[in-house]
Amino acid sequence: MEFGVAIFPTAEAMAPADLGVALEDRGFESLWVAEHTHIPASRRSPWPGGPELPQMYYETMDPFIWLTAAAAATMDLKIGTGICLVVERDPIVTAKEVASIDQLSHGRFLFGIGGGWNAEEMENHGTEFAGRWKLVRERIEAMKAIWANDPAEYHGEVVDFDPIFSKPKPWQTPHPPIHVGGAAPWGPRRAARYGNGWMPIYGRGSMIDELDVLAAECEKHDRDPAEIALSLYNAPADLDVAQRHAEAGIDRFVFGLPPAGADTVLPLLDRLSTIITAVNG
Numbered sequence: 001m002e003f004g005v006a007i008f009p010t011a012e013a014m015a016p017a018d019l020g021v022a023l024e025d026r027g028f029e030s031l032w033v034a035e036h037t038h039i040p041a042s043r044r045s046p047w048p049g050g051p052e053l054p055q056m057y058y059e060t061m062d063p064f065i066w067l068t069a070a071a072a073a074t075m076d077l078k079i080g081t082g083i084c085l086v087v088e089r090d091p092i093v094t095a096k097e098v099a100s101i102d103q104l105s106h107g108r109f110l111f112g113i114g115g116g117w118n119a120e121e122m123e124n125h126g127t128e129f130a131g132r133w134k135l136v137r138e139r140i141e142a143m144k145a146i147w148a149n150d151p152a153e154y155h156g157e158v159v160d161f162d163p164i165f166s167k168p169k170p171w172q173t174p175h176p177p178i179h180v181g182g183a184a185p186w187g188p189r190r191a192a193r194y195g196n197g198w199m200p201i202y203g204r205g206s207m208i209d210e211l212d213v214l215a216a217e218c219e220k221h222d223r224d225p226a227e228i229a230l231s232l233y234n235a236p237a238d239l240d241v242a243q244r245h246a247e248a249g250i251d252r253f254v255f256g257l258p259p260a261g262a263d264t265v266l267p268l269l270d271r272l273s274t275i276i277t278a279v280n281g
Helices: 016-025 063-072 091-104 119-123 129-148 186-194 208-220 239-247 262-280
Strands: 002-007 030-033 078-081 109-114 152-155 160-164 178-181 197-199 229-235 252-256
Touching (some): 016 030, 016 262, 030 252, 063 091, 091 109, 109 129, 129 152, 229 239, 239 252, 239 262
Parallel strands (some): 030 078, 078 109, 109 178, 178 197, 197 229, 229 252
16 A cells, blocks of 8 residues: 655645655655635635634645645655645646646646535635536546647536647646545545546545445446545554555555644654554565
8 A cells, every 4th residue: 555645735834845855765655735725714614624724724835836846856756636626726727737747747746636615715716616516527627638639629518618739748648647535425426437546535434435336436437446546535643544444455545744844744754654664564
């Protein structure tokens, strides 16, 4: 099983280049970062994680810029969005950013995507909360067209553009793997329809118990479930949980890190690396 970490990319967090090197030195496979363009002052939408929204949500840097700094300092570490809020991004611009970071990292980018939970945040970008997942699907389909074709065009219900030229194309062919966030039953359904991976958050249902849902959805779309990479996001620092998921065939275990400095993060990485050794030998 592969092991990664996820962090909110704030100014207080360990610098991306230093964190990337530390992860690579300790045998971690990937580094994932969250995204929020802003947090509306109204705070109307409840945070799924509890009554109080942590300060790190207010302070996230742009994920593509932050991850580029990590990629430039490393050789093999994969870098990913966990998640990119596609509902708040223009698909033509985002396709360009994804292709650019994939080129600069020589094919190490993992495109984690989701619909988001903050209704007023996405409303400020012109997205209606109730229709966000249709918008996600069409924007992903449009980006796939841009990455594959030159010229490219897409004509959907909410995304529509005539033929365009857009380069560079991604380093990875046909594009970086798309890891779809979200709990069952909708998460695996969306992953089977237009993703290359399913990446639910730990604690919001059992990923292992829902693998049959993923298999059934893959059958509907004439896909092999083995095509869908399985990543447990924000996973606990628990050896038993890691071993159980490894035995169940989960491909990746992504630990959550606090957005803190090296004095806090490096000892935590040392402890987490013992789980990697215990699971993988």
